[in-house]
Each structure stands twice: as structure tokens, then as C-alpha cells.
Amino acid sequence: MVGLMIETRIDRQFSKLKAEGRPALVTFITAGDPDLAASQAILDALPEAGSDVIELGMPFSDPMAEGVPIQLATQRSLAHGHTMDKTLQMVRDFRKKDDETPIVLMGYYNPIYVRGSAAFVKEAREAGVDGLIVVDVPAEADDELCIPAIEGGVNFIRLTAPTTDDKRLPTVLKNTSGFVYYVSVTGVTGAAAADSESVSKAVKLIKSHSDLPVAVGFGIKTAEQAEEIGKYADGVVVGSILVEAIRKSLDENGKATNQTQAAVTDLVSSLRVGVEKARK
Template structure:
């Protein structure tokens, strides 16, 4: 059982939904980023998605793209991302960390080397947005063999013919992208999302977590209520981009977490 599996088992036992957050590692700099990461669990975050900065983030909206650019400008590298996870693990051995990004930095490093380092650092899952199921042999299956969950995205355009392929070899949870388009787009409506979540859950026992466009505690509550939890990313990254003090960023996260957990 991975840390992700254990987290969902605990949440089910407690009758609570999961609150997942995304931040870009190294934004606006490594020191500030690490302070935020370390504070997320106490703010109510159940799973942390940690962005790997990349020069061509094609699936991301401007908020996440700019965060990645700030991180790169501050000197972030894959080595430093892994070191940040190691530093987090010195204080926290239970909160799952999912590394989210693109395949190129992993491919450049070498899959075997990357997975060995990821396991050693304490990474629990991967979301690699530009590797389709047809390429499972590249990273997905090796990651699973190494004990790292490989989490897939399903979208409103993932039809009933495509969905079984997407779910094959997926583990940890399914990330349902509630709206078409890029990150940071329009807010999702629970009434529109609920049938899609039900459609996915009819074909898998994995938890379904909904993300994209959630910006308020009320929205987090509404979306978490019709799924197994929700993800907030761009709204938190925007707080960091605005130069808010770490304490204010974490207070914003805590309000969102309360909403999600009420769901």
C-alpha cells in the first residue's frame, strides 16, 4: 500500500473527502517554495502535487506557465526538486507527494535513474500529462514496478470508448479535469461534473479527484461533495505570484481545505 492508498483509506474511515493542492516547486524561489510545501499538511492538505518546472508547459494556463518560468529563472532543476522532497520528508513521512509535469525532463535524466531517485527522495506518485496510455511501457509500468503510483487524467472529451484505455494501469487515483482547456480556466459546475464522475466510478474502484477552475471554499465544497475530493492549483499559485506572505498563502489554503472537507 502506497502513501496515497493509505491516505484515501484513512479519509474513507473518517468520512472525509480529500483536499489536494498543486504548487510549482521553486516558485518564486526554492526557500519560499519549501516553506509553503512544509506548511501545507498543517493547513489541511491531504496530498501535495508538486510541479516540475519545464520550458514548454503546453497543458498549463498562463498562471502555471509563469510560475514555472519564475522557478526556472530562480535556478530550479530536477536535482533541486528532488532535494526539496527529501527536505520535506525529514519532517513529514506520511503526506503523499505527487510529482506533476512533462516527460522530457524525466526522459533526459533517464527513466531508471529518475525512478530510483524519486523513490529514494520520497515521491509517491507521478502525473505526466504528455504520455498517453499507448506509451505505458515508457514510464507508467516501470513506475508502478518501482512502487510509485501513476495517475492519469480523464477529461470531458474522454468518451466511453477511450475511458477503459485511460484507466488501464492507472493507480492511486483518477484526476478528472472538469473543464476542457488549460489550467486556470473557467469554474466548473458540480451539476455538470457529477454525471462524469459517476461515469468514471462505474468503471474503476479508484478514487476520483476533480480539478481545474476551483478558486473558493464554496466551490471546493461543491465539487468535493460529488467526487472523492478536489484539487486546487492556479488559485494558490496566484497567491504566491502576488507576493503574499507564506502565512497568508497557507491561510488561504486552510480556508479551501475546510471547504473541501465539508464536502
């Protein structure tokens, strides 16, 4: 494995939470949804609402792994002219107020490829990005982005799934850092949540191959689900329900209202209560 030369905010956060005996609440929003100003306000408010790690979606025109809620969020963002430059600026602006909460950029390789992997990693790290989740770069192509990210001081977080077996896991985990993201169900984001028994078995399997924290996502929508999954995982990832909350808060013209930020932060706060109850 290519080793990180530095400790990242992700490493520090999971170590801190492990000492506290509770899982991390990992929250996802799409950058620029529903517009840049509203999205920045939501991003800035997430830590106080209860988010321990933030995944910030990089809008892309062909989000193949996403369900309808995140597809629509991406469309709203792109319709307002959102770009990668604006995503990175959102992180810079966030860092003016918060230098502790980890931010992970999540999305697809195309917008990174056109900038050049090494150049993108350098710019992302300087902006304050701590990790990358890029769902369409396989482990067999680690030289493409994973290794440049690690060498640039940015965690590269891999996805595993119910279909990732003992034989495949070592390949997937070889250069993974920060944490492992276990996709608890097959299919797209926002699908039904997995049962706790299958999650427990999957986390144990992953931990038999890696010392990294394991965060579990896809389909978690309630505080009760967060509590149950949090009993077995080091992190609980919530995304589709948050971007759906944004959609439902918009006016008839699809514009943000004075309820948009609260729609997300109130939900994050309730999910945090669930995670707190999962203390080990």
C-alpha cells in the same frame, strides 16, 4: 493491469479519508516558485494548513497544458535556476519532517526522459515521492514511463476529461493507480470551474470503470466551489489560485516577502473548511 507490490501513502491517505467520510484536499505548487527557500517553506507548511495530498510541479520550459498563473510560476522558478535535482531535494527535505503526506510530482516527460525513466523512478521513490502525473505521455505509451513507475513502487495517475468517453476510458484507466484526476473542463489550468451536475455524471462514469478514488480539478478557486465539488468527488484539486497567491505576494522585484507563505497557507486553510463541509 500491472499491479503495485506495495501500498503507497496515496492509497493509505484516500482510505483514511474515505473512512472519515470526506474528500481529500489536493494542493498544487510549482517547485522553486518564487525561489527555492520560499518554495520549501510553503511545501513544508501545506499539511498543517490543511492539505491532504500535495502535487509538486516539476518546472519545464514548455508547460503546454498550463494557464498563465502556472506558466508564470514555472518561469519564476526556472529564472532562479531551479532543476530536477532541486525538486527531488525539496521532497527529501520535506520527508525529514513529514513521512505521511503523499507527494505527487506533476509535469512533463522531457525532464524525466533525459534522466531515463527507470533511474528517475528509483531516485524519486527514494526521495519520498509517491506518485507521478505526466500529462504528455499517452496511455498507448505505458511502457515508456507508466509501467516502470508502477514496477518501481510509484503510483502513476492518469488524467481524464469531459472528452474522455466510455470507449476511451478503459484504455486510459488500464494501468492507472493511486487516484484518477478528472480535469473538469476542457482547456488549460485555471479555466472556469465545471458545474456540479457535470462533475457528478463524470465521476459516476469513471467509477463505473474503476474502483480508484476520483479527484476533480481545474478552475476550483473558492471554499464554496471546493465544498460543492467535494460532494461528488473523492478529492478536490486546487492549483492555479495558490500560485497566483504567491505572485500577488511578491515585492516589486518579484521576490518573496514575509507575506508569501501566509498567502498560500491561509488560502489552503479556507479551502479545507470548504472540503470539511462536503463531508458525505
